Amino acid sequence: MRLITIWVVPVSGTMSIENASTFDCPECDVIAPSASVPYDALGYAVCPSCAYSATPTDDR
Numbered sequence: 001m002r003l004i005t006i007w008v009v010p011v012s013g014t015m016s017i018e019n020a021s022t023f024d025c026p027e028c029d030v031i032a033p034s035a036s037v038p039y040d041a042l043g044y045a046v047c048p049s050c051a052y053s054a055t056p057t058d059d060r
Helices: none
Strands: 002-008 016-024 031-033
Touching: none
Parallel strands: none
Antiparallel strands: 002 016, 016 031
């Protein structure tokens, strides 16, 4: 997941910041808003397009 900062400058000259978090799937390269990504029973994000879910690996 990555955090994207979007700068918005209204006509009045003041500036506001909006942060949008996204999910980036390493399998199918889909980028989706994190609020629309489901999670499995263990709390891992599941890709809404291909159902990819990253889980811990046993790298001992």
